[in-house]
Amino acid sequence: MHISIGGENSFIGCGYHNPDKETLKNIRDAIDYDGKSLQDILENKPFKDFFGGLSNFTEPLKTSPKGYDRDHLFVAYLRYKNYTVSRNLTHKEFIDDSFLVVVGKAYELSTPFRDYLKKANSI
Template identity: 40%
Template sequence: MNFQNLYAFLRALQKNNAKEWMDDNRKWYHEIRDSYIEWLTQMDLKLSEIDPNYTHTPGKKAINRINNNLLYHPNKPIYKDHFGAGLDQETKQGDFYIHLGTSESFIAGGFYKPKSALLKSIRQAIDYNGEELKAILNKPSFKEVFGNLVDDGDSLQTAPKGFSQDHEHIDLLRRKTFAVQHNLTQKTVMSADFDNQVIKIYKEMLPFRTYLNQAVSV
């Protein structure tokens, strides 16, 4: 996969975010998209070899549309400034998300502002066994790769309904997002070692995703 070409395309698209430009450069777009789909498919196979519970997600299924949804966001540009893809996709579970864009590139996973039923299940798991989640979050290697949980700025100021204000895990129970993110530089993405970096990040994130996915599966 020529990631340098991918970033070059996205920079050009960002400067010419219009259907006319995309029509004139449709061949370039499909060249990038097809190559990225092939890379995702190969990564899908590699990740399935290290995780027995991995859900196969071929590149064509993993990749997101580059068109913005103008029906719900009419003020957004026609096209996104990134290629997004979710591997290890399973219904109602958090996937392994790869975001390659002009302004930011990162790998993330977990649940970003999940629906109330899923959030309730996660909070119940924390109430029952929050020590396990905290042990995962406080593991030195995990901290090194991800830092802290993604801050959506939307945490509750008080305890959620059904939980005490002095609950030992109140800091987690107040949250509405349970996700982590590892930021990438374009230099890292374009390096020969990028595939190994993705695998390393996947392995480090796996216990966190497993905890959350089990929480919403019960």
């Protein structure tokens, strides 16, 4: 988990931002093999309500990455360069007693996503 405190730019998130080539390939290989599991995680209603989905810190590739079928069922996920989820935090959330609740919820809801990425990089 990562918490960034910066006034209006505060957020909580996790995942791989600018992963190295090997890590990126491992994640894409996991999606190629079992993209349905990632889709299920990202489409889970509580997860989606909290994080919204994969973060777009950089523009995804315009087509499938080299070595992956452009008609792949999960090509939209394969095109990402970063695999992160995040949620903006308000100033009120930092000063309110609920801050630890928000952090706990982020940790709990992101566990399947983090586990998916961890498994992708341990194969």
